[in-house]
Amino acid sequence: xxxxxxxxxxxxxxxxxxxxxxxxxxxxxxxxxxxxxxxxxxxxxxxxxxxxxxxxxxxxxxxxxxxxxxxxxxxxxxxxxxxxxxxxxxxxxxxxxxxxxxxxxxxxxxxxx
Amino acid sequence: xxxxxxxxxxxxxxxxxxxxxxxxxxxxxxxxxxxxxxxxxxxxxxxxxxxxxxxxxxxxxxxxxxxxxxxxxxxxxxxxxxxxxxxxxxxxxxxxxxxxxxxxxxxxxxxxxx
Numbered sequence: 602x603x604x605x606x607x608x609x610x611x612x613x614x615x616x617x618x619x620x621x622x623x624x625x626x627x628x629x630x631x632x633x634x635x636x637x638x639x640x641x642x643x644x645x646x647x648x649x650x651x652x653x654x655x656x657x658x659x660x661x662x663x664x665x666x667x668x669x670x671x672x673x674x675x676x677x678x679x680x681x682x683x684x685x686x687x688x689x690x691x692x693x694x695x696x697x698x699x700x701x702x703x704x705x706x707x708x709x710x711x712x713x714x
Numbered sequence: 715x716x717x718x719x720x721x722x723x724x725x726x727x728x729x730x731x732x733x734x735x736x737x738x739x740x741x742x743x744x745x746x747x748x749x750x751x752x753x754x755x756x757x758x759x760x761x762x763x764x765x766x767x768x769x770x771x772x773x774x775x776x777x778x779x780x781x782x783x784x785x786x787x788x789x790x791x792x793x794x795x796x797x798x799x800x801x802x803x804x805x806x807x808x809x810x811x812x813x814x815x816x817x818x819x820x821x822x823x824x825x826x827x828x
Binding site: 632634643644649656657690692694696702703704705707708 | 749751756757758759760761764805809814815816818819820821
């Protein structure tokens with residue numbers, strides 16, 4: 602298996618622009634997680650899905666952030682409009698319902714100018 | 715709410731020596747999992763080792779082992795025969811049994827001195 606795939610690996614955009622981050626989980630995994638990592642706040646869970654259904658979005662910072670999982674093999678995290686304080690590394694991770702190890706993607710480094 | 719504390723922001727060790735990274739956590743649960751993840755400069759998060767709270771025996775994975783003290787809520791990671799490739803950020807994480815969410819500590823940056 603190719604592991605968790607995220608795209609793009611790097612994104613540079615200007616304040617006010619819409620940003621879409623993409624994730625393909627490991628095939629057969631039931632859970633998908635979106636994390637944000639910053640120096641100030643460390644690794645934060647934003648939202649997670651089970652069988653494509655959002656279970657807990659309490660970590661989503663504000664309405665500018667939204668996440669979808671239209672099918673078992675694809676998820677997006679959208680920021681609209683983006684702000685400089687959204688600059689961070691965003692990770693996607695997936696988990697099998699029969700296991701307890703979360704497998705992480707390589708992350709997307711987002712820079713908002 | 716569960717919290718995970720890593721009190722050592724940075725550690726360093728001579729190559730081939732042994733180093734121990736500390737982690738404490740706070741929970742009222744009895745069934746849970748604990749993890750150590752490694753994040754090298756490539757930023758890829760890699761699972762190093764895991765421990766189920768119901769297991770009394772400490773987990774080991776080659777040069778990596780843990781000292782799990784359930785009553786003290788302590789979960790330290792010991793790296794033996796340190797190698798240059800061990801240089802990374804190490805994160806301790808807690809997961810409640812039956813709940814898929816993980817709570818991460820703030821990390822310890824480990825430097826290996828040649």
